[in-house]
Amino acid sequence: MTRTLTLPLPDDMHLHLRDGAMLRAVAPVTAAQFGRAIIMPNLVPPVVTGAEAAAYRDRILSALPEGSGFEPLMTLYLTETTDPDDVAAAARSGLVKAVKLYPAGATTNSESGVRDIERVIPVLERMAEIGLPLCVHGEVTDPEIDIFDREAVFIERVLAPLRARLPGLRVVMEHVTTRDGVDYVASADSGLAATLTTHHLIINRNHMLVGGIRPHYYCLPIVKREEHRQALRRAATSGDPRYFLGTDSAPHLDVAKETACGCAGCFTAPNTLACLAHVFEQEGALERLPSFVGAHGAAFYGLPAPAATIRLERADAPVELPRTLDTGEGALSVFDPGFPLFWRVIS
Numbered sequence: 001m002t003r004t005l006t007l008p009l010p011d012d013m014h015l016h017l018r019d020g021a022m023l024r025a026v027a028p029v030t031a032a033q034f035g036r037a038i039i040m041p042n043l044v045p046p047v048v049t050g051a052e053a054a055a056y057r058d059r060i061l062s063a064l065p066e067g068s069g070f071e072p073l074m075t076l077y078l079t080e081t082t083d084p085d086d087v088a089a090a091a092r093s094g095l096v097k098a099v100k101l102y103p104a105g106a107t108t109n110s111e112s113g114v115r116d117i118e119r120v121i122p123v124l125e126r127m128a129e130i131g132l133p134l135c136v137h138g139e140v141t142d143p144e145i146d147i148f149d150r151e152a153v154f155i156e157r158v159l160a161p162l163r164a165r166l167p168g169l170r171v172v173m174e175h176v177t178t179r180d181g182v183d184y185v186a187s188a189d190s191g192l193a194a195t196l197t198t199h200h201l202i203i204n205r206n207h208m209l210v211g212g213i214r215p216h217y218y219c220l221p222i223v224k225r226e227e228h229r230q231a232l233r234r235a236a237t238s239g240d241p242r243y244f245l246g247t248d249s250a251p252h253l254d255v256a257k258e259t260a261c262g263c264a265g266c267f268t269a270p271n272t273l274a275c276l277a278h279v280f281e282q283e284g285a286l287e288r289l290p291s292f293v294g295a296h297g298a299a300f301y302g303l304p305a306p307a308a309t310i311r312l313e314r315a316d317a318p319v320e321l322p323r324t325l326d327t328g329e330g331a332l333s334v335f336d337p338g339f340p341l342f343w344r345v346i347s
Ligand SMILES: NC(=O)N[C@@H](CC(=O)O)C(=O)O
Pocket: 016, 042, 107, 108, 137, 218, 219, 220, 221, 248, 250, 251, 264, 265, 266
């Protein structure tokens, strides 16, 4: 028996599109299934100013197929020298939808990020004034702190004090990976939201490390214990509007992942919707998938709800989805959920 599921044309509220050949390879994949996406600014060099965001947006639009209606929602990379007036102007013009905080050294291309939060308080104050959200990679970089604890410690040491100091600042905790993160969202008001990735709903640290090390499951924040994955699944399927999809699809060439010191990131864009339908079906919550990929994120960002729809079909036999993408500069493996997929986007 074939079943179909109609979704609002989804929004991906956390996406890495990169630049150059990689951008040209991956942008069409997302644009084929999503209406909009919050575009991460961690290029080399990073997207810091409004002018840089405008130029990057043009490069993204040029990488899309003719007639694509995909809308890139731009962000600025927060540095200790970011100019509050430039941020405010970029927000006022409608170009920029958020500013991204990377603690320096926390993740891919974060070296230009923030070392001392005091130095960015004037920008954050201005953002609170104008209602511009701050997207946060929430991990401390203190070498004393175990990698599996870095999200929980960030909440305690950085995020909670910052939100107490600037209660008007709207914050998105990006790619929440722990029960601690979920508990913190539960304790907060509607000024705090959180994105959840597809892969953190599917894999735990055993999947990455038992029976051999799987570099394609290495991402940041690192996948945690099973109890955390369960908490994320409950959050995603809870119907709480503060949770929405941010795939964090983060392409790195296979040669950069399958090496002695591999890059962090899972490339989930091609099969994200099939994986999510699978997860929500397993949780008996398919009816909550539409708002997780649609209304919740749009409402937080003050965007119109998606007007178009997309349909998924569930087949009786596993469907074949692409396993790799040729970027022109090398192969790029697609996230392997580790189980057969039955859902497929049909229109
Ligand atoms: N998530 C990742 O593992 N990697 C992201 C950076 C990030 O989102 O932290 C990347 O840009 O490669």
